[in-house]
Amino acid sequence: MLHRSMLVLFAFFAVFQSLGILVQSSSIVRDIRQPKPKPGSLKLCPPGGRSFLDAFNLICPMRRRRRSIGEFEDSSSLGNTMHKCCEEGCQFSDIFTICNPFG
Known part of the structure; x- marks a missing residue:
């Protein structure tokens, strides 16, 4: 049971990482944003x-x-x-x- 929950947690983490939902470094975000x-x-x-x-x-x-x-x-x-x-x-x-x- 513990292995299955860890596997599900790892799968969610991998999906979030691949979609870019997790926080990116500020230098990447700064390059994307237009100056105000x-x-x-x-x-x-x-x-x-x-x-x-x-x-x-x-x-x-x-x-x-x-x-x-x-x-x-x-x-x-x-x-x-x-x-x-x-x-x-x-x-x-x-x-x-x-x-x-x-x-």
Whole structure:
């Protein structure tokens, strides 16, 4: 009787293991999950797609403040910003940094 109950318990364990019901390591789960966007951010995919261009065209005319020359070093490129907006999400301030770099 004891052997039969151990065999049944082992069979359940094998089924759960094969179905992936048991807890997996956190590194595997972390690779599967998509990164969550920051609160108040926009996910604009695909990078450089219509949604990004529409947001860019709406946000950039709102920019009125002139930047000093030192601020240009910290600004990211358009390509980096497009990929960041798709992968992580971006806020208005992220797009402002690439609006009119000469104005």
